[in-house]
Amino acid sequence: MEFDLSWIVLGLPVAFALGWLASRLDLRQLRQDSRRAPKAYFKGLNYLLNEQQDQAIDAFIEAVQNDPDTTELHFALGNLFRRRGEYNRAVRVHEHLLSRGDLSRGDRERAQHALALDFLKAGLLDRAEDALRRLEGTPFEAQARLALLAIYERSRDWPQATEIARRMQAAHQGDFGTRQAHYLCEQALAHTAHGELDAAQSLLLQAVTAAPQAGRARIELARLHQRRGDARAALRVLHELAGVAPAALPLAAPLLVEAAAATGQESEAHTLLTRQYQELPSLDLLDAIVALEGGGATPARDWYLRHLEREPSLVAATRWLAGETLSQPQAQPKVQRALEHASRPLTRYRCAACGFEARQHFWQCPGCQSWDSYPARRVEEL
Template identity: 35%
Template structure:
């Protein structure tokens, strides 16, 4: 018995050694299989890229999707390729790539949200707004929720769907933790503007109240409130609304100066209305307000009063616009004196001044530098709201487009 037990004891190290060798062999086989799998994935990746380069996108996408099934880390490759296609203007290819990912059920929620967001951007680029909206609304509450809402907000503004824009901006406020009150107030003003054009005064009143609730004493909302009261044939109340603009936002009075004068005329107080506008010229003499005041003074008080008013403006706020109006007034005076030489001289001066002021007078966006002859609440260049200065400049902008 003792000899048998000793033999078994001698065999134990041999058995352990064989087991160790077998384990090592299995590990080597497993490593070889992993290496073969990696090589196969690499070959599939290169095959997919080769198909892309050879203008075979469908086969390439199928190959890359198979790689994604085997190795989820390659999903980032799909996103990179889709974004590359979109930047190159190959929107259909980008849609194919992102649509394959968005429709997969085996992806992580974060990757599905990412795919839905990118697909929505693809549809936006292609002008397929309904599909873009559906795709962006599929994005959950993760990392891509705020970018998706931003894209939806941009799309709703393009579509001029102001009610949906208000909802998107409100949701974006809660996601980002920052205020979008300026945009929301402007959206309500757009709704009010549309209602006034459609003569739906009840809807216009509601939208104006909502805008003023979001931003108290909002300039555009006050202007529209006056327009609403004028539509109700209540000029005195309209003057009250616009008086807040004259006091709190005098730089915007040029936008309503004509309507201001009409309201005062309707109640028989045109002189009082003109006096208030003339007072504003002490600080707001540049731009369109001067044009309106000059026209009204000429009509109500005569040429000599306009000449005196412009001479005063040239003393405290000289500008090419004021000089042009002064030349126009002096020309009217000289035409009454029947002095042909003086009249011809003033006509030449006035012609040159008008050319110069027409080519230089522009409103300029403070965000992108876009310049335009008329005032915009939303910049046509960068789409930012309330980015335009209400003051019309006469200098040459250093950069930025114009229209």
């Protein structure tokens, strides 16, 4: 049988025409798709820049529907949902990303981090903890550890917080020695509340070692010694405090007076307080000095007058005036009450981070949760 070459000659133009037609159709479809997706994307971006989040979400949803494989659009959509407080929808977007088998390792880690943020913002701390722990060994590890630290602090899980802080210290992510000392002090206070004084003392000694220059551990240790009836040990620890963290001594001034009175070492305590007061005047130190003197060589009113000579103080003026006799004695109680009312806000402590004020000193601010943000000085002295 002979092969007819005429069929090949006739078939080649037909095949070429069909191929050209198919390529044109594919190209047209590709152009339509590429025009549709960017248009929706840029529309959403324009809405976002104009802070029209509802319209931006609708535009991004349209873009995602046109091109379901676009990961960046999914991330943008998930972040928008989170910012709007629609955490369930944000979680669904990021979980959908994680379920894709074609996702690159970098995008998978990014989606895992975004999912952890969704859970954190939603207040689902257990699920956030699990999601954050999956970020160990990724570029998001440092951020994940900080978030875990915040979770454990909020839930007062001090052992877990201590472990995370140690990891961050070992990874050179910052100095967490003082933070670890706070965690140990918190655990010690819990043991003290249950009468487990030996365990509390062991933790406080560890805290002193973890942060030798921090004041809290020594103050708590002195309180523990005083509670156990060992005033001499309490006084010894407070003398150490004055040497390593003198700025914190005003917080322990009343305890120092109590321990000195119990051991008969008022003179030594008076010398210590006076020396510290000369270097850094403080109303708490001044009150402790007056309490130790008890109307001795220098009357209390003279101490407050000396303080007024060094710096203006409505609190000191009010206490000085309490012993002064006015020309109209019947007006004395009213004037005294008015001054005490006016000076009371000045005796509070104020957080340097958020401005939250409180009558008592806090090592961790109840408002912003910052550590060591309360100076050991009253509002009037700042």
